[in-house]
Amino acid sequence: MVGSVMVVGGGIAGMQASLDLADSGFRVYLVDKAPTIGGVMAQLDKTFPTLDCSMCIMAPKLVATGRHHNIHLLTNADIINVEGNPGNFTVTVKMNPRFVNAEKCTGCGLCAQYCPVEAVNEYDERLTLRRGIYVDYPQAVPLVYAIDREKCIGCGLCENICQAEAIEYDQTPSEEKVNVGAIILAAGFDEFEPDTKKEYGYGRFKNVVTATEFERILSASGPFAGHVVRPSDGEIPKRIAFLQCVGSRDEKSNKYCSAVCCMYATKEAIIAKEHNPDLEATIFFMDMRTYGKGFEQFYQRAQSEYGLSYIRSRVPCIEENPETQNLLLTYETEDGTITKAEFDMVVLSVGLEPPKSSQELSTVFGVPLNDYGFLDWKIFEPLKAKEGIYACGAFSGPKDIPDTVAQASGAAAMASGVISGERGTLVEEKVYPQEIDVAEQQPRIGVFVCWCGINIGGIVNVPEVMEYASTLPNVVFVDQNLYTCSQDTQEKIKQAVEEHNLNRVVVASCTPRTHEPLFQSTIREAGLNPYLFEMTNIRDQCSWVHMHTPEEATEKAKDLVRMAVAKSNLLEPLKSSSVEVTQSGLVIGGGIAGMTAALGLAQQGFTVHLVEKEDHLGGLLRSIRFTMSGEDPQEYLATLEQSLRDHPNVHIHTGTTVERIDGYVGNFTTALSSGEEIRHGICVVAVGGQEHKPASYLYGKDERVVTQLEFEDMLSKGVKAKTVVMINCVESRDDTKEYCSRVCCSEAVKNALKLKEKNPDTNVYILYRDMRTYAFREQYYDRARENGIVFMRYDPETKPRLEKKGESLVLYAHDAALDLDFELHPDLVVLSTGVSPYDNSALSQMLKVPLDRDGFFLEAHMKLRPVDFATDGVFMAGLAHSPKFIDETISQAYGAVARACTIISKERIETEPIIAEVDEELCCGCQVCIPMCPYNARELDEEENIVKVNEVLCKGCGSCVAACPSGAAQQRHFRDNQLSSMIEAFVRR
Amino acid sequence: MDKLKFAFYWAASCGGCEIAVLDIDEKILDVVEKADIVFWPVALDIKYKDVEAFQDKYIDVCFFNGAIRTSEHEEMAHLLRAKSKTLVAFGACACFGGIPGLANVSDRDEIFNLVYKELPSVSNPDETTPQETYSAPEGELTLPQFFDTVKALHQVCDVDYFLPGCPPTPELIEQALTAIFEGTLPPKGSTLAPEKALCEECPLEIQEKKIPFIKRPYQVIPDGKRCLLEQGIVCMGINTRAGCGARCIKANMPCRGCMGPTPEVTDQGAKLVSAIASILGVEGEERMTEKEVEALIDQIKDPLGTFYRYTLPISLLRRKVMKK
Amino acid sequence: MYEPKIIGFLCNWCSYAAADLAGTSRIQYPSNMRAIRVMCSSRIDPEHVLRAFVNGADGVLIAGCHPGDCHYISGNYKTERKYVLMRKMLEQFGIDPRRLRLEWCSSAEGGKFAQVVTEMTEELRTLGPIQLGAGD
Numbered sequence A: 001m002v003g004s005v006m007v008v009g010g011g012i013a014g015m016q017a018s019l020d021l022a023d024s025g026f027r028v029y030l031v032d033k034a035p036t037i038g039g040v041m042a043q044l045d046k047t048f049p050t051l052d053c054s055m056c057i058m059a060p061k062l063v064a065t066g067r068h069h070n071i072h073l074l075t076n077a078d079i080i081n082v083e084g085n086p087g088n089f090t091v092t093v094k095m096n097p098r099f100v101n102a103e104k105c106t107g108c109g110l111c112a113q114y115c116p117v118e119a120v121n122e123y124d125e126r127l128t129l130r131r132g133i134y135v136d137y138p139q140a141v142p143l144v145y146a147i148d149r150e151k152c153i154g155c156g157l158c159e160n161i162c163q164a165e166a167i168e169y170d171q172t173p174s175e176e177k178v179n180v181g182a183i184i185l186a187a188g189f190d191e192f193e194p195d196t197k198k199e200y201g202y203g204r205f206k207n208v209v210t211a212t213e214f215e216r217i218l219s220a221s222g223p224f225a226g227h228v229v230r231p232s233d234g235e236i237p238k239r240i241a242f243l244q245c246v247g248s249r250d251e252k253s254n255k256y257c258s259a260v261c262c263m264y265a266t267k268e269a270i271i272a273k274e275h276n277p278d279l280e281a282t283i284f285f286m287d288m289r290t291y292g293k294g295f296e297q298f299y300q301r302a303q304s305e306y307g308l309s310y311i312r313s314r315v316p317c318i319e320e321n322p323e324t325q326n327l328l329l330t331y332e333t334e335d336g337t338i339t340k341a342e343f344d345m346v347v348l349s350v351g352l353e354p355p356k357s358s359q360e361l362s363t364v365f366g367v368p369l370n371d372y373g374f375l376d377w378k379i380f381e382p383l384k385a386k387e388g389i390y391a392c393g394a395f396s397g398p399k400d401i402p403d404t405v406a407q408a409s410g411a412a413a414m415a416s417g418v419i420s421g422e423r424g425t426l427v428e429e430k431v432y433p434q435e436i437d438v439a440e441q442q443p444r445i446g447v448f449v450c451w452c453g454i455n456i457g458g459i460v461n462v463p464e465v466m467e468y469a470s471t472l473p474n475v476v477f478v479d480q481n482l483y484t485c486s487q488d489t490q491e492k493i494k495q496a497v498e499e500h501n502l503n504r505v506v507v508a509s510c511t512p513r514t515h516e517p518l519f520q521s522t523i524r525e526a527g528l529n530p531y532l533f534e535m536t537n538i539r540d541q542c543s544w545v546h547m548h549t550p551e552e553a554t555e556k557a558k559d560l561v562r563m564a565v566a567k568s569n570l571l572e573p574l575k576s577s578s579v580e581v582t583q584s585g586l587v588i589g590g591g592i593a594g595m596t597a598a599l600g601l602a603q604q605g606f607t608v609h610l611v612e613k614e615d616h617l618g619g620l621l622r623s624i625r626f627t628m629s630g631e632d633p634q635e636y637l638a639t640l641e642q643s644l645r646d647h648p649n650v651h652i653h654t655g656t657t658v659e660r661i662d663g664y665v666g667n668f669t670t671a672l673s674s675g676e677e678i679r680h681g682i683c684v685v686a687v688g689g690q691e692h693k694p695a696s697y698l699y700g701k702d703e704r705v706v707t708q709l710e711f712e713d714m715l716s717k718g719v720k721a722k723t724v725v726m727i728n729c730v731e732s733r734d735d736t737k738e739y740c741s742r743v744c745c746s747e748a749v750k751n752a753l754k755l756k757e758k759n760p761d762t763n764v765y766i767l768y769r770d771m772r773t774y775a776f777r778e779q780y781y782d783r784a785r786e787n788g789i790v791f792m793r794y795d796p797e798t799k800p801r802l803e804k805k806g807e808s809l810v811l812y813a814h815d816a817a818l819d820l821d822f823e824l825h826p827d828l829v830v831l832s833t834g835v836s837p838y839d840n841s842a843l844s845q846m847l848k849v850p851l852d853r854d855g856f857f858l859e860a861h862m863k864l865r866p867v868d869f870a871t872d873g874v875f876m877a878g879l880a881h882s883p884k885f886i887d888e889t890i891s892q893a894y895g896a897v898a899r900a901c902t903i904i905s906k907e908r909i910e911t912e913p914i915i916a917e918v919d920e921e922l923c924c925g926c927q928v929c930i931p932m933c934p935y936n937a938r939e940l941d942e943e944e945n946i947v948k949v950n951e952v953l954c955k956g957c958g959s960c961v962a963a964c965p966s967g968a969a970q971q972r973h974f975r976d977n978q979l980s981s982m983i984e985a986f987v988r989r
Numbered sequence B: 001m002d003k004l005k006f007a008f009y010w011a012a013s014c015g016g017c018e019i020a021v022l023d024i025d026e027k028i029l030d031v032v033e034k035a036d037i038v039f040w041p042v043a044l045d046i047k048y049k050d051v052e053a054f055q056d057k058y059i060d061v062c063f064f065n066g067a068i069r070t071s072e073h074e075e076m077a078h079l080l081r082a083k084s085k086t087l088v089a090f091g092a093c094a095c096f097g098g099i100p101g102l103a104n105v106s107d108r109d110e111i112f113n114l115v116y117k118e119l120p121s122v123s124n125p126d127e128t129t130p131q132e133t134y135s136a137p138e139g140e141l142t143l144p145q146f147f148d149t150v151k152a153l154h155q156v157c158d159v160d161y162f163l164p165g166c167p168p169t170p171e172l173i174e175q176a177l178t179a180i181f182e183g184t185l186p187p188k189g190s191t192l193a194p195e196k197a198l199c200e201e202c203p204l205e206i207q208e209k210k211i212p213f214i215k216r217p218y219q220v221i222p223d224g225k226r227c228l229l230e231q232g233i234v235c236m237g238i239n240t241r242a243g244c245g246a247r248c249i250k251a252n253m254p255c256r257g258c259m260g261p262t263p264e265v266t267d268q269g270a271k272l273v274s275a276i277a278s279i280l281g282v283e284g285e286e287r288m289t290e291k292e293v294e295a296l297i298d299q300i301k302d303p304l305g306t307f308y309r310y311t312l313p314i315s316l317l318r319r320k321v322m323k324k
Numbered sequence C: 001m002y003e004p005k006i007i008g009f010l011c012n013w014c015s016y017a018a019a020d021l022a023g024t025s026r027i028q029y030p031s032n033m034r035a036i037r038v039m040c041s042s043r044i045d046p047e048h049v050l051r052a053f054v055n056g057a058d059g060v061l062i063a064g065c066h067p068g069d070c071h072y073i074s075g076n077y078k079t080e081r082k083y084v085l086m087r088k089m090l091e092q093f094g095i096d097p098r099r100l101r102l103e104w105c106s107s108a109e110g111g112k113f114a115q116v117v118t119e120m121t122e123e124l125r126t127l128g129p130i131q132l133g134a135g136d
């Protein structure tokens, strides 16, 4: 067994899986075909449904991945061979040359300024040009340039200009053999290329763009700097049409539904509207599939707040007016009317396809693909490709970012489950010399000013800045470097610290966001606490932005150095403290989510307590009799329960509830109703949800009206009925429950198909609003129609009515598609009522975690932290989070396992050094600071009447510090006196 | 032991601080026993020239109340400083500028115009305003200069101790006197009051510091139990020094800050802006539109006047910028 | 020409990143601003703003993540409320509230960041040097 994992694909899924693994004691090799990691998310402008800036939320993960000492990036690399068995694979990786020495390249980008050749910029969806030597985007990780050899003319300019001597024209491919215990495939997806759909004129009509192209157009860092203009003439479009299902739900291309396009089109339309409020945005769709958490509300707001128009029609073709280059759409609405409309621009909501490499991956790794070319998986094993090899993200089917991230964590849990015995065997810890105690010393500051090749030095007069720095108080040493970040300079800095007894170091160079950790580790190697370091940015925020005013840039650089020196005088060494971790878990809720999470944790080698309020395990899964793909859920449940009962690490507490939870991450104590007290380091909330019991449609008044789950139970026993009518969205997507319950459409289709299979003569009607059989579930919708199940769409304004006439039931409905009233006489009415949360308020208070407006638990971040709470050490999975399918629940449960392992795999957790503190002599206990903290890190010590910071929970934002009226609260490294010193030094005196 | 020599002086003040000295009741007898009062304009007929005649450091302790409003106040500050071994800024006005300091939202011209011309109750047909010099037949008469800006005592001369409050409470005065008599005064520059803010002594109950709205005191009757701030009333106790025994609070009125800011705070008003804006509307903040935020903040009617009620002259900006 | 001096408090996660991006994209803007990096815009308290003014700043820029995007979930909502109240109070102090500016810049908005600094510099040029109440 080998304690390392290979992750294939460096998109958001690959990064998340890598981080979770690396943070729980495994070495990771992250392989990407491309020269940089980041994947598609790096191209997005904003993300739905919160409209978060994509780069903003992803950049910290990018940086963390790039910097993690347990993650080894193998970019520009292909996998050519895999041998071995689970626990011990040998993977042969071909490293393609980038013609730039990754060790030497500082990413300064000078070469690209001089490179004379241009190439289309793939990152900008071919809308702009880049140079022959390039990085995809400025935040790229690793920030190492690469030469596009197809374009390169070998002129030698870059080689001459690069002061770091990083250009190596003669690099050749090499092979590397990597030994890993498990493999995760996170190869992502490729988008459908609409060239094949000639009728849309993509490629011929300039103003027809794909959604990804439009995403770049929207982006502030995109081709038009965030101005929404159309490609043909740079005019601002006033009318934009979005065409859904391009390359999805389509006989001729891909039959499946791509699962994300309805949402991204709505998002793009909203952002475009925000750019230009007069914009008329129209979305042409078949079914609006806004099924995820918060999606339906987003769709509603898109209409009510942003005034987007939604037209239910599949547009057959696009024509262009050659003069105006406007686009003419001819389409048929549901009632058969043919309409023509003109638009300035058309966005094709192209679907998701398997990655181009999928066949190759399947061959190399020996993993199965499904009919569509995506990875094949089973409903109860959604993350498994084969033994030892796991998959996550869009490679196993179209899915959105939160599902991808949950799966990525899940895959990390599965992979590490195989090699859990090897945890910690391959991770490297850096050893540093003893720290010098500077407490009693007068500050002795060393200032290093960087030339950054000519990036800084070509504009800012570096010698002058140096000279000036030497006049500042307590500065005893100054030096200049060609590249402060180069390896030899690190040695120089260390020597200077030793020779001149420096106890503070200031570097004036590029941005601390990327380079601070490097310099901090350098001074740490020289024996200084890393927080005795201050950095100021005289490149990105000076020489690069004041290129035409070198004198002003030099003055600014001096000011910035003076401010940094002023602060450095007051810097204090910071230490993180650590607290012991109880290396065990508590899982609340014994349904499929909780059982899976518990088993997952147990398999990782941790003791786990599973608490279930009912007398038996299984939760809602006990009511599920069939799956669409034909597995037997009860059989699975029985096996799962057996594995739990057999596992020595698992303690099952049925018929038990949680009474009180005290403590915090790493150290919880929970009192159970049984009187038992449990100590645990993490907690997984998997309390599940319930089928909503409706008050409408005579439910409860007539026994011929049942819910889907009740019907499922009847089906398993045998149903006698000639006509069965199913009504979807009962008390969903309306005032009772604003949200969409995600599963009901598919559940209805599943039960309808089962009924047809058992009684082919039964007439089955499904009355729906939108059929949301997203992703591969679309095939069952297709099959249902083939099997003669009748689908009728109704509008929320003209809901069906059910009446009892004498002994029989009569259903009056209005078919919205045909605009016809009709009457049915069902023997059985089945209501799709959706999922409701339990009353979670008590638990939410006990754990101090929030609920969303619908009563489900609210995650830390809708997009990138789908299983985490903002409060550390508490995770969630399953219906407690939002309605979802079994496979999604299982993925999420494993996701919670991986996230939990990042904590309980450690004996101690380290606190962040830059956190808040309270001066106990000053704190008056006013408690102004407490509601400031989004992480519940501040708590009143009632005895002493002062507030204390829980150092483990504090993330160091400083909100509380600013709010503290009496100055008792301070933020380390950003103390009031430190900030004030910079303010006071701002003007030269 | 020789008796100590005390002096009391009032600059721009309301006179309350003078009375406060008597509020220590029968303890005053101890004072008289241990100290002679050598200068006290409100009670003793001793002229400035008598003070000038004192030797330097003749006075042991001078209790100086009131802000510096005129050149007379400033001169007396310098004089008393020279003549005193220990100079105590007595009361909020001497310590911080106090209520008279609020005049720093205005200047001499504006004040004179208002007081001598614009007020409806004024009848001043010749529009006479005070002049610094006036030639009368008997000779030249002078009045002190009325400054544009009110200052605290330490802004014009060196101050040894600060005894805040409007006025300082008998308890604090007594403690100070005891320290003086027993020679147990803290290091120079100290404030003779606790370091923590008033919440420390406040009897009201804190539940949760999230306030959905701001109410002015006349708009609500506080329930007498819960923290006033939590009931939406701006109470400055959160960064005003304790030591007053929460007198106002016990009278169901919010703290107005007369004890001045806690030691780590430079600018009491700015810190209150920070604290109060932070907790106001924190519940549901993520759903609030810009307009709603504006409306919420607009409930605070006069932030400058409220948050700097006693400390405007010692704040960072010290006064309003007047349009020239 | 009179050149205003600006202090910019930039949050680490979005606006400082935006300023960096303006650099990597070589977007040029006036050199009048000096940045102070903080972890979150919510760390800035009005005392820092006033201190900046009394220490010679003609303008103060606070920049943070867009609402909803704060790296610490909700810090920038607090920033916004402090800013609104602060402006109101600056006006009472006779200081033109345009000297204090709050902007949301995402890490992809290098252009916006440059534009904000440019606009602010121009606006302050027309406002002229800051006048503070002289203590006579």
Ligand code: SF4
Binding pocket: A915, A916, A932, A933, A934, A935, A936, A937, A938, A949, A953, A954, A955, A956, A957, A958, A959, A960, A961, A971
């Ligand atoms: S610094 Fe931020 S995270 Fe830390 S206690 Fe204060 S509010 Fe909470």
Ligand code: SF4
Binding pocket: A918, A922, A923, A924, A925, A926, A927, A928, A929, A930, A946, A947, A963, A964, A965, A966, A967, A968, A969
């Ligand atoms: S806001 Fe400051 S004084 Fe008040 S409780 Fe918190 S730390 Fe203590």
Ligand code: FES
Binding pocket: C011, C012, C013, C014, C015, C039, C040, C041, C042, C063, C064, C065, C070, C071, C072, C075, C076
């Ligand atoms: S981190 Fe940018 S505003 Fe909070």
